[in-house]
Amino acid sequence: MIVDILSAGIATDLLERTASTARVQQAVELSLAPAFLLVGIGSIMNVMMSRLIWLAGRIERLADPVNGACEVSHAKELAWLRMRRKFARMAIKFSTGAGVVISIVIAVLFLSAYIETPIGSLVAILWVATIGLLITGLIYFLRETLLAADGSAKMEP
Template sequence: MMFELLTASVASEILARTADTPRVLRAVELSLAPAFLLVGIGSIMNVMMARIIWIAGRIERLADSDKDNDDIAHASEVEWLRKRRRLVRVAIKFSTAAAVVISFVIAILFVSAYIEPRIGTVVAVLWVVTVALLITGLIYFFRETLLAADGPKIDARP
């Protein structure tokens, strides 16, 4: 009985706070910039995923085609591809973390229109963390693209 009263009270309080159209509009406006950043992160991750899928496919094709081949060029390309794959994996991890944090920012900004505590500092810190994670992911992705541009190093020494 007490739980039902408490639940009904909380539900009516939430309904009363969210019924205010200007508050809802403000919450939506506040969450637009982070939502656009989330879309951008998703687009970047799409490129990263295409890259890692290509690298993994190339490694598999090399493994299937040259099971008996132990030449230096083959081994060098496989090692080069593995280094690239490691860099892209790290880039994807940091970018995913950025997407998760900015999703929390969006949720917090939306909820902040309905609560009393001031949480601007939390939002600012999370925004900075998001950008730092994204920058780190992009640096790793940049390193991978530089490695891709260089090509595999073939050591022809016996």
């Protein structure tokens, strides 16, 4: 069975291409910059998730009917927190999209060492899409932090 697979032209060609240490090294080198970007995106998302978790917990505590039946005084803060949560969710969605697309870039760059088809334009388009998604996510995150700074001043007695 394995001999049949290896005797096929595609499998043999793939094995010959991947046997080259230089090609593998080149593929790894090409994938390093996007991999570092992926680490950065993950770090940013960690901060975003921490804020979202805090917001969700605060909303639950204020809106909990068992512990004080959502007082009218909390209505303004709840609306503010829900708006912040909306922006935090959008920031996470776009940042996750950036992480997915940059992961595709890494895979494509790694595969480019083994295929003949020029894919530079595809990589460039994916890279620009990644940066666009990341910028959009960061804008939503900025909006959430500005709303937090504005609201905390307004919420103080």
